[in-house]
Amino acid sequence: MNAAMNAAMNTAPACARTDCSGRIRDGYCDRCGHAPGPAASRPTAGTAPPSRPSPHPTSSSASSPVSARVPWGTLGAGLVDIPPVPLRDPASAVLADPHVPEHKRFCGSCDAEVGRGRDGRPGRPEGYCPRCGTRFRFTPALARGDLVAAQYEVLGCLAHGGTGWVYLARDREVSGRWVALKGLLGTGDPDLLAAAAAERRFLAAVEHPNIVRIHNFVQHFGAGYIVMEYVGGRSLKEIVLERRRAGESPPLAHVLAYGLEALRALGHLHDLGLLYCDFKPDNAIHTGDQLKLIDLGGVRRAGDPDGPVYGTVGYQAPEIAERGPSIGSDLYTVARTMAVLSFEFTGFTGKYRESLPDRDRVQILKRYGSYDRLLRRGAHPDPAERFGSAAEMAEQVAGVLHEVLAGGGRPRPPFPGRFEPGPPPAVAGPGVLPGAAWVADALPAPLLDDPGPAGDGLRSAAGLIARGEHEPAQRLLAGLAGDWRAAWYLGISALKAGEVATAERHFDRVHGLVPGETPPKLALGLCAELRGDHAAAARHHEPAWRAGGYVSAAFGLARARFAEGDRAGAMEALAAVPAASGHHADAQAAMIVAALAGRDPAGVGSRELAEAAERLENLGLPAARHHRLAVFVLDAALRRLRARPHAPSPAGGGTEILGVQLTEPGLRQGLERHYRALARLAGSRPERVALVELANAARPRTVV
Missing domain, CATH: 3.30.200.20 (Phosphorylase Kinase; domain 1)
Known part of the structure; x- marks a missing residue:
């Protein structure tokens, strides 16, 4: 130089x-x-x-038909409150x-x-x-x-x-x-x-x-x-620089809300056949309770082969020089802008000019895997792998925002995304997970409401899978590889065939393509459970429950935590199932199991026994289920009594539990009574005989 x-x-x-x-x-x-x-x-x-x-415009090969399901309106689609910027x-x-x-x-x-x-x-x-x-x-x-x-x-x-x-x-x-x-x-x-x-x-x-x-x-x-x-207020660049001087970044919920507003504006331009070309923090002003795009000097007609293209290093899509601007390159700038706003993006104009740092290097990406996937699809180097429209990307941004807002609070109702409401929840409790086919039946189906060959093909494939005809279904889905729903059904087919690793790969692909949707997280959590990776299962189940409200995910989170030794965390997940849910009683029953199963009898506290018994008495379960749980609680009490014969009685000084004395003869009498009640309800002779034998074994010993 x-x-x-x-x-x-x-x-x-x-x-x-x-x-x-x-x-x-x-x-x-x-x-x-x-x-x-x-x-x-x-x-x-x-x-x-x-x-x-x-x-040549860009179109996403991984997109399915989508309409604007995000409620355009206030800043952040009404999901988040951002203090208005006063007009100076x-x-x-x-x-x-x-x-x-x-x-x-x-x-x-x-x-x-x-x-x-x-x-x-x-x-x-x-x-x-x-x-x-x-x-x-x-x-x-x-x-x-x-x-x-x-x-x-x-x-x-x-x-x-x-x-x-x-x-x-x-x-x-x-x-x-x-x-x-x-x-x-x-x-x-x-x-x-x-x-x-x-x-x-x-x-x-x-x-x-x-x-x-x-x-x-x-x-x-x-x-x-x-x-x-004249647009007063402050540019997003001013806002982020002020935050960085204070050693922080804007809240992720704010960043996603700004992204929604930018996509709203770009979507309108795209509907008019126009491309913005140069979106970046400098060109967006937060004024009052709105975000406004300014400096539209680079706006051009889509597909126009003439004239210059204005862009900015670090934000401009890598294919611009050869292929020119497109809807995909506009969406790329939004993803890059969200990245710059949400974390200190060291080297975004140099080393990472056309890429993103590894997820493990950025705390916000480690914490919110869905956001990481959103950025990686939106700013994918290959235009064909990006979102197909501003409306499609906005729907996923809104879904990720929904998840972020739910991170620290009570579970939220499901975000209206691209899936059907779903089948009855899979409510297997701690320590219990049926096979892969059961898991497949517990997952919701994507919406197939679009007409035309793609919708027809997907509906046909779903029918073939339901009938167990997996090979013809897979051949049909292979011809629909450009639609993420095909990957979903390939995952379902693999699960029903017991091929968990293959299913997990397909569901991971779906999660990357629609990162704001909840069912892919639920599917990945269930697959991780089937593999025995309970830590990964918990990472997927928690957002599926908190943001999606899927009761299946609450039970999955409880199972994963229980398997990891976090008994209290398992009970916390189950306790969050609201009383209005049709599976509140299932969750309460599972809490009884989570509290006492697999415990060292000497470590079971008197208060835990009392709470389990009280919870069971208040549930009003069907007779067979009530008797089984009563046997479970009384057996735990008997084991504790043997291990700690001089331990204090349950809280409150009571000497009874489930109507029997807290003595070995009393507990044995209770066990015998519930076993005989189960025998009367048995559906087969072998089952009845086995239960009678258990009742006889539990009968108090007497000396004649």
Whole structure:
């Protein structure tokens, strides 16, 4: 690097980290990616060099038909409260010293560095590009008091964007309302002029609460200006930098809510056949209780092969240079923006320019696996692996948000996603898990309400699997590999055939494609149980229960915790099943088992016995089930009595449990009575004989 380039590079503020030689550019170090400390200068917006587009739009091969099921409305679809950003006095936003730092000066035609210092002398803000000869000007063309088009009185500069300065002005003809005038770089570059004209043309037709409005387009001394709605508030970039200076990131629920709003705006543009191209934290303003997209200079028509594409390193999709922008590349920018907002994304413009860090390296990704999968699909390097539409991605963002909000509280009702309500819950208690086929029958089915060949094929495959015809079902599903529901049914088929590892691979694929849906987590939890990996089972079951409200997951979580030795955690999961649930009694009965099963008799407390007996007496279970649990409790009490003959009675000083004396003869009499009651209810002679023999064995010993 020559001396001139060194001088130009050194005009940017140095990184505050002692072990880093980088410079602060666009609010982050260009080497380590960290945000600046409190003393760092305020960043200004920039733009990446344009690239040539391709007319080929992107479509996701892993998508199924989806409609916008997210309730567009308040910030975060009404799921989360974010404090509104108060509207500040617009005049206070005017820059006292408007200038463009040297490290942000590039030729608008060839992207060469211009206006840079040399040999210790500052660079000139106006001149000609040494590479292509195009004129550049980074000084404001308008000053305070200028009257543009005999209507707009300029107060000063607000910011410098990719296509020039943005000025604050008052509209003299419309009640003195505040407006923003967006001018062009003083280069005469045809691409920049075309971009400005495009912004005027596209915005004039766009009416959406999350997109800045255009009012007019005027000329002043040969220069063009777009007159836009003034949007007060704070950019997401300002919000995240303030948080980082305090050593934290915005709450994940806020990040997901911002993502929903951005997708709402982009979805509207996509419906109009338009692409945004340059979404990033700089271009989204939190104003009041809304998020608004600003700086639509890069908006273009989908499939348009002409004109430049404006984007920003670290946010722009990797295929842009060869294939041009698409719906998929727009969605990529949203996923990258959420990543930058939610954790300190070191190296997002360098090492991780086109990738994400490993999940284990980022705490928020380790904690929320669904969020990790959401980002990895949204920002997948392969456009075909991304979401197919803003509505599809928004539905999954809302599902992940639902899970995040449920993380610390009571279970929430299921989010209205892409699955049927489901079969009756699988309520096997601690220590009990039937086979893989039982697990398959406990899982809900995806919605198959779309007409056409795909829906018909999936419905046919589901019928074949239900009849046990797995090979023809798998052949049929192989032809529907572009639909995640095919992977789901392949998992169901594998489970019914007892192929747990294969089923788990299919369900993992589904979870990656629809990370906001709950049933894939339930399926993965059940598969982990079948493999004996109880820690993994608990990780999947907990969000399936908390966020999805699946009672099957509550029982699965209890089983996993019980198997891991967390008896109290198992009982906590079961206790959370609400009284209104049809399986509240099942959960209460399972709590009795969780409290006493597998215990060292000497370690069973008197209070635990009393609580188990009281819980059983209050349940009102069917006779056979009541007698079985009574045998279980009385047997535990008898074992405890033998191990601790002088132990205290249950709490309260009582000398009875389930109506029998807490003595060996009393407990044996109780066991005999319940065994004989079960024998009378037995469904077969062998079962009856076995129960009578148990009753005889339990009968108190007498001396004649």
